[in-house]
Amino acid sequence: MRVSVIGGSTVDPDDYETAREVGRLLGKRDHEVICGGLTGVMEAVCRGASEVGGRTIGVLPGSDRAAANEYVDVAVATGMGSTRNALVVLNGDAAIAVDGSTGTLSEIGLALDYGRPVAGIDTHDVAGVEAVETPEEAVTHVEDRTQSK
Numbered sequence: 001m002r003v004s005v006i007g008g009s010t011v012d013p014d015d016y017e018t019a020r021e022v023g024r025l026l027g028k029r030d031h032e033v034i035c036g037g038l039t040g041v042m043e044a045v046c047r048g049a050s051e052v053g054g055r056t057i058g059v060l061p062g063s064d065r066a067a068a069n070e071y072v073d074v075a076v077a078t079g080m081g082s083t084r085n086a087l088v089v090l091n092g093d094a095a096i097a098v099d100g101s102t103g104t105l106s107e108i109g110l111a112l113d114y115g116r117p118v119a120g121i122d123t124h125d126v127a128g129v130e131a132v133e134t135p136e137e138a139v140t141h142v143e144d145r146t147q148s149k
Helices: 013-028 041-050 081-090 102-113 135-147
Strands: 002-007 030-035 054-058 072-078 095-100 120-121 129-131
Touching: 002 013, 002 041, 002 081, 002 102, 013 030, 013 072, 013 095, 013 135, 030 041, 041 054, 041 081, 054 081, 081 102, 095 102, 095 135, 120 135
Parallel strands: 002 030, 002 095, 030 054, 054 072, 095 120, 120 129
Antiparallel strands: none
């Protein structure tokens, strides 16, 4: 399964570690991580997945693939700015949101519009998002919801 992980580009150390653990769990369970490819939650989830041999895909807002964080395996330059948010969630089978601001909120809305299950840790309180406390709960939720389709 491919999981879109979305969240803030600047995060506190606790949210960074939470996203990193999400990445580790996804990588250990042989899921691909797709994200926006830059800093904050995006870097943390890619770092965690990379630490356990997981595969990471970064869908970048700009036209330079080299702008991806160092833990991205496959960088996709779009030149689309925040419009690329649709591509991030459309290419995942499910989404996990960690923290985040308006960009994350737009990705949550798009994921729900596309019928993707969404788990959220310390993020927006939106109908359709399963609020969870831990990375384990987030990964298990999206696995269970994706398998039941």
